[in-house]
Amino acid sequence: MGWKKKHLLGIKDLTRDEIETVLNQAKVFKEVSQRAVKKTPALRGKTVVNLFFESSTRTRISFELAAKRLSADVINVASSSSSLTKGENLIDTLKNIEALSCDIAIVRHQIAGTPHSLSEHTRASVVNAGDGSNEHPTQALLDMFTVKEKLGTLKDLTVTIVGDILHSRVARSNMWGFTRSGSQVILCAPPTLIPKGIEEIEHVEVSYDLPSALKRADVVIMLRLQRERQTSHFFPTLREYTRYFSLTEASAENLKKNTLVMHPGPVNWDVEISSALKERLSPAILDQVTNGLAVRMAVLYLLSLGKEEKS
């Protein structure tokens, strides 16, 4: 059993073995989810807190349901419904919640590194549910789970990630996960949305040309584009961006027959992906959501077994 970690802060900190352990465990839980009685008692008596400093519905619901399926008690603390306001001391907030004997804190924050800092100040296990532009480890784990399910392997693949790489925690987590698993990652975006020096990372390359990056891909991950990036000069207009970096019927011509196209959701149709491709691509994207639940159950379960050590 290859799991000893107390916290899940990023894929960057995981070994290939640890990734495999989560995915294998997720497979077990996916089977459980397909039964008539979907609940297991694995986390009975444990308390899980969703501590979301940044608004999120989908990820929070997925974690909440995962915890409930494992019979844990779940508390949701969201920025809109609490005193999690700008300037409040984060450590104080966590200490307060810890005083209620919480076992696992699932943290989302708009700034990279916040879950890491919190993990140094709590007895609870911390799960990073997205920290700024840094990591979103459970998203990458569910992406990897989906890839393994559909393509049978995580090794020797070419994974093309398209879109706002600069601000994307999904891109970073997947980059670490797939490179660690023995695959090559192509980051494809206009130069303004590529982080400086990222190509210095082993097995990572950068491309500004979507058709050629699609041609080589076994897996394509289309990232969500936030429209407000336009006002910060990352691209001139949405029209200009989509003309060159959107997956359209025309650019999809470059895909290999078995290439798996994914998206962390929710898709801005006609921005990242043309709505003409909706019928063709939607099923796989929804599979990701289903798999997300199993992966999050696996993460919560493994952390509850994790040793009391500082990771």
Added chain:
Amino acid sequence: MSLLIKNAQIVNATGIAHGDILIEGGTIVKITKNIKARDADKIFDAQNKHVLPGLIDMHTHLRSPGREDEETIESGSHAAAKGGVTTLLCMPNTELPLDTQQRVSWVRETALSIGVADVYPVGCITKERKGKELTEFGHLKEAGAIALSDDGSPVENSLVLRRAMEFASAYNLLIISHCEDLSLATGGILREGKTSSILGLQGIPAIAESIIVAREIELARYLNTRIHLAHISCKRSVDLIRRAKRDGVKVTSETCPHYFSLTVEAWEERYNALLKVNPPLPEKEDIAAIKKALDEGTIDVIASDHAPHTKEEKSADLSEAPFGMIGLELLFPLSYTFLVEKGKFSLRELVKLLCAHPAQVLGFTDRGSIKEGKRADLTVVDPQASFVVRENEIASLSKNTPFLGTELKGKVLATIFGGKIVYNSFK
């Protein structure tokens, strides 16, 4: 009142000599071997340790008036004494900025009444540091300012800076420029590059500094006036300054210990707000360039950029945690450890960078060296003594330094300020 310092290894930028130093009324009156004890009211045995000219730190933040929870003139003065700093400049970006005669003279008078370090307030270049209207330079000078800066911010408008440089030259006031192109830097947390990309934190590119360095040099060249560039942190800035100096532009510059002792890669170990400093921690190649620049005189001065912040402030998330680290008490140990112990510099060269050069840049003729007739500002150090940086031993009100727990070499043992022993750790 006279003080006799016996058995000193007297270190000047020009050489080291063994001898005794006799001080009368705050001035060095005699340096020679074997001065008789009966000639003095009080004896201080330096026990053959090294005695340096009092360090001159031309870049600190004492936070008063306004943020006395971070630092006060008094705590800052004691931190200086403990760090062997006898003269310091404090920057005007206090909560109530030092843009009026009253505030400048309040800082100067307060420090004088405390009397453990010579504190010179730097006046604002523009009112409220907004970069729009000039302050009253002559009045600020009369109140005790010897330099002007909007430190913490650049003077963004080139015309405003031009007028400031022209006007300041009439009063022989030094303009100290904080070189930062805000359009490139704002929102960033650490140096842009591989590390920032790995960590998913917004970067600050090195060009945010060097672009403004280039502008300041062009202005100084055109106007033929002086400018001093604060906290230089990158290779491109060094290259531009070297070229300018060769061309005869009246530019001087400073760097800080954290720009030759830590690299941006320190962030990869841990997300740590104590590493957040502006300009941000450099790359390895910048450190090499900065050391070379210090060696050849392209960078004139080492200053601390002592920037106290409370624990509470530094424990906010990384975007809200303020920039800066304390440095007054670590100025000598860090410089000694990283330039002498781990580098190729000599103790004499350190004295040049920490005493003689800042005196020159600031126009002090009464300090910066140990000579008969100079002020009796002296710092006794033991270069061989090592110590671990501990929070409870820091005199500053704030303890924000990434060097906590680090073992350093080069300890300040005692500080004499105007002939008075203001810090003494001798047994």
